Each structure stands twice: as structure tokens, then as C-alpha cells.
Amino acid sequence: MNRERLTPDRIRRLTLPAGVAQSFLWDTDAPRLAVRVTAGAKAFIFEAKLNRQTVRVTIGDVRAWTLAAARDEARRLQTMIDQGIDPRQEKADRIAAAEAKRAEAEAKRIEAERIATPALEAWQKYIEARAPKWSQSHLADHATVSKEGGEHRTQGRRPGESDKTLPGILRPLLALPLEQIDADRVRVWLQDESAKRPTHTRLAFGLLRAFLNWCADRPEYRNQAHADACITRMARDELPKKIAKDDCLQREQLPAWFASVRQIQNPVIAAYLQTALLIGARREEVAGLQWEPSKRPQSRENPAFSFRIVKFGGFLNLKSDRLLVLQLTAATGAQASVAAAGFSEEECRAERACIATSGCMSHAACSHVMPKRSANIPATESTS
Structure with a gap:
């Protein structure tokens, strides 16, 4: 084992002998410290015995470590050996702890960004x-x-309001x-x-x-x-308490209302208003109603109206809603075979007479007897 007192000049002049992969120059001041020379590199190392096993630890490059710092590190490692601690395991634990700390900091950063996300x-x-x-x-x-x-707001803008929504x-x-x-x-x-x-x-x-x-x-x-x-x-x-609305049409107002609505020149608007009142649907629902020709053939065995009412892709059931159909046809002027829905001629005349004289199109307000029904269009899709 080549042992000399290490000095900066000696370390600088140290070269790798020909024919060998590495060589060592051991220090006399710190007996476990040496300079290892390999092809193109010089590094301080520490080597000792622990449990009869050789323990070698690379301290660092001679250009990064001063000689005094390398001797101090060698003495520290020797102290660990004397305490039965493997310096290699201590170094691995220290690196792992540093990596865990970095990972924790990164996780906190990501969590902070996530929490700050709207x-x-x-x-x-x-x-x-x-x-x-x-x-x-x-x-x-x-x-x-x-x-x-x-x-950009194109309609419904009040005076003084912005032109942006x-x-x-x-x-x-x-x-x-x-x-x-x-x-x-x-x-x-x-x-x-x-x-x-x-x-x-x-x-x-x-x-x-x-x-x-x-x-x-x-x-x-x-x-x-x-x-x-x-x-x-x-x-x-x-929140303020809910208050029941009292701005509804009264029974005695119905004749005047129907009379005024029927004077509207636009038949679509007139039919829209009367239909909305009759069936009690929302404005958007009534606006989605369409009259379309029926493709089903009419016969005594298979009666069918000459139209169908389409609501969001579904059909009005003309069997269970036959009173509504009668009222709608009377209100909108649509051509339909009301008898095909099961009405008798007497019932049809009575309903039309009631509408003509009083303007009332709600069965609950009529004095004559008609089959009772729900005022809402069924949610299920069906045709009759």
C-alpha cells in the first residue's frame, strides 16, 4: 500500500502507471483516506473494515474537495465505522430523504395550484x-x-343598459x-x-x-x-318568502279574453295564446307544438285524425286527450275528425256552443257534461 502525506502538489503530479486500471495513494494524516487515480479522473476515497467486510466510499473529485475537507470527511466516516454504522447505507438514506423532501415540495406545489384553480x-x-x-x-x-x-346583446336591452350580456x-x-x-x-x-x-x-x-x-x-x-x-x-x-301569484284570469274575464285573442290577425299567435291557456303548459312547450299530417290511413277499424300534435318529438295521445283535441281544434281552426276520438255529435255541438257563447274553453267551467281529463300533455310518446 503506497502511503505518503498528501499535499496539493503531490496530488496534482500523481499519474496512472501504465498497464493498470487504477492506483491509490494513501494519506498518512488520515490513514483511511486515499486518492484514487483512474483514466482521466482523480477522486478522494475512504476505505475501512466493518464486520470483516471492506467498505469503500467515494468522497468526491479532487477538484471539488479541498484536502482539508476530504480529511475531515474521512474522520467522520471512520467515526461511523467505529459505531458500527455503514457509511454507504447512511449516504443512501440521506439521498432518499432529500429526494422525498423534493417530492413532498413538488406535491405541495401541485396541491396549491389545484386549490387555487377556480x-x-x-x-x-x-x-x-x-x-x-x-x-x-x-x-x-x-x-x-x-x-x-x-x-353582444341584440335584443331585450333596456335604456341605459350595456350592449354586452x-x-x-x-x-x-x-x-x-x-x-x-x-x-x-x-x-x-x-x-x-x-x-x-x-x-x-x-x-x-x-x-x-x-x-x-x-x-x-x-x-x-x-x-x-x-x-x-x-x-x-x-x-x-x-331569501324572501314565496308569495302566491294572484294575477290570473278570472272566469268572468274569459269571454273578453277569447274575443280579443280571436281578433289577432296572425293565426299562429292566436292559436299559440289559446293553446297555452287551455293546456297550462310553459311558453317554450307550446312554442314546440307542431301540427303535422298523419301518415296512418283512416278507416272504421283504424280511426285516425288527419293531424297529429308533436311535442318535443312525442305525440299527443288522441284517445286519452280527446277533450283537449276538441278544444284545440275549436280554438285553432284545425280540421280534425273529432268523432274519430270517440265524441258523439251531441258532445261536439255542446262544446262548440259553449265556446261560442261564453268563450270558456276549460271543461271545469262548463255547465254541460263532458269526459274529465288531465290538462297536461302526457310525457310518454304515443299515437292513436
């Missing part, structure tokens, strides 16, 4: 997950309350991180919005509550969502 991202995932179970109108409500706004009522809340949508913030939002548009605020509050409950059940949002942010008591305290 709740709108979770809102979109919520809609994607629930949309197959919703109706088109319910889906449209979600789009309305969360819309970005800023689009406003953001949806929930947009300010959804622009915040999900973690920040708590009960205090929702209460402030409720107080502000309920003073301006209480009915729409009540709808939006229900949609927000369902969204937060969904987030509370999802593992990726569970730690951020405040499921108690939309408690029922808050809505009861902040």
Missing part, C-alpha cells in the same frame, strides 16, 4: 358527470347561471377557488343577489347546493368543498 373547473366536470340524468331545461339552467357574459349569477362564486366558497361568502352573495332578483337567486342557490354536495362526495374535491355552505336555514333567512 371552482368553474369542478363545475364543468360536475355538469359532464350529471348531464345524462338531467332534462334539457335543467342543463340550460346550469349554463345560464355560470355563463361568462360579455357577448352580463355574467351568470353564479359566475362570481365559481371564479373563486372551491375552498373559498364557504357559508360566509355564500351568505354575502345571497344578500346581494336576492335584493335584485330573488326568484333567480333561489334557483341558483339550489343549483349551487347540489354542486357542493357532489363535490363533497368526490375524493378529489372532498378536502376543498364546504358542504355546509348552502344550508337550508340560510336560504330561509336571506
Whole structure:
């Protein structure tokens, strides 16, 4: 074993002998310290015995470590050997701890970015997950309350209003991180919005509550969502009480109403208004009604009207809704074989006489006897 007192000059002049892969020059001041020379590299190493096994640890390149620092490191490693600790395992543990610390810092950074992400991202995932179970109108409500706004307004603009559409009522809340949508913030939002548009605020509050409950059940949002942010008591305290509307048509007003509507020159508008009153449907539902020729042949065995009523792709059942069909044909002037629906001639004359004299088209207000029926179009699709 070649042993000399290491000096910077000696280390600089040290070369690899010909015909060998590596050579060592051991230090006399730190007996376990040596300089290992290989092809193109010189490094400080430490070598000792632990449990009768040789333990060799590379300290570092001679250009990166000073001689004094290398001797101090060799003495530290020798202390560990004396305590029965393998320096190689200690080094591996230290590297693993540093890597774990870096991974933890990266995970915290990613989590911080995720928490800072606007709740709108979770809102979109919520809609994607629930949309197959919703109706088109319910889906449209979600789009309305969360819309970005800023689009050019072409109609419905009042004097002094901007020519751009406003953001949806929930947009300010959804622009915040999900973690920040708590009960205090929702209460402030409720107080502000309920003073301006209480009915729409009540709808939006229900949609927000369902969204937060969904987030509370999802593992990726569970730690951020405040499921108690939309408690029922808050809505009861902040939203005005529902008041029953009293601006409905009275029985004595029906003749004048029908008389005025029938004077409308546009037959589509006149039929639209009378149909809406008769069946009690929403405006959009009545607007979706269409009269189409029936392709089914008429015969004594297979009676069929010469038209069919289409509602969102479904058909009005002309057997169970025959009174409504009679009223619609009388109101709109459509040509139909009402007898095919099972009406007797006496019933048809009585209904038309009632409509002609009183303008009343609701069976509940008629004095003559007609088959009772529901005023709503069945949800199921059928034809007769």
C-alpha cells in the first residue's frame, strides 16, 4: 500500500502507471483516506473494515474537495465505522430523504395550484358527470347561471343598459377557488343577489347546493368543498318568502279574453295564446307544438285524425286527450275528425256552443257534461 502525506502538489503530479486500471495513494494524516487515480479522473476515497467486510466510499473529485475537507470527511466516516454504522447505507438514506423532501415540495406545489384553480373547473366536470340524468331545461339552467357574459346583446336591452350580456349569477362564486366558497361568502352573495332578483337567486342557490354536495362526495374535491355552505336555514333567512301569484284570469274575464285573442290577425299567435291557456303548459312547450299530417290511413277499424300534435318529438295521445283535441281544434281552426276520438255529435255541438257563447274553453267551467281529463300533455310518446 503506497502511503505518503498528501499535499496539493503531490496530488496534482500523481499519474496512472501504465498497464493498470487504477492506483491509490494513501494519506498518512488520515490513514483511511486515499486518492484514487483512474483514466482521466482523480477522486478522494475512504476505505475501512466493518464486520470483516471492506467498505469503500467515494468522497468526491479532487477538484471539488479541498484536502482539508476530504480529511475531515474521512474522520467522520471512520467515526461511523467505529459505531458500527455503514457509511454507504447512511449516504443512501440521506439521498432518499432529500429526494422525498423534493417530492413532498413538488406535491405541495401541485396541491396549491389545484386549490387555487377556480371552482368553474369542478363545475364543468360536475355538469359532464350529471348531464345524462338531467332534462334539457335543467342543463340550460346550469349554463345560464355560470355563463361568462360579455357577448353582444341584440335584443331585450333596456335604456341605459350595456350592449354586452352580463355574467351568470353564479359566475362570481365559481371564479373563486372551491375552498373559498364557504357559508360566509355564500351568505354575502345571497344578500346581494336576492335584493335584485330573488326568484333567480333561489334557483341558483339550489343549483349551487347540489354542486357542493357532489363535490363533497368526490375524493378529489372532498378536502376543498364546504358542504355546509348552502344550508337550508340560510336560504330561509336571506331569501324572501314565496308569495302566491294572484294575477290570473278570472272566469268572468274569459269571454273578453277569447274575443280579443280571436281578433289577432296572425293565426299562429292566436292559436299559440289559446293553446297555452287551455293546456297550462310553459311558453317554450307550446312554442314546440307542431301540427303535422298523419301518415296512418283512416278507416272504421283504424280511426285516425288527419293531424297529429308533436311535442318535443312525442305525440299527443288522441284517445286519452280527446277533450283537449276538441278544444284545440275549436280554438285553432284545425280540421280534425273529432268523432274519430270517440265524441258523439251531441258532445261536439255542446262544446262548440259553449265556446261560442261564453268563450270558456276549460271543461271545469262548463255547465254541460263532458269526459274529465288531465290538462297536461302526457310525457310518454304515443299515437292513436
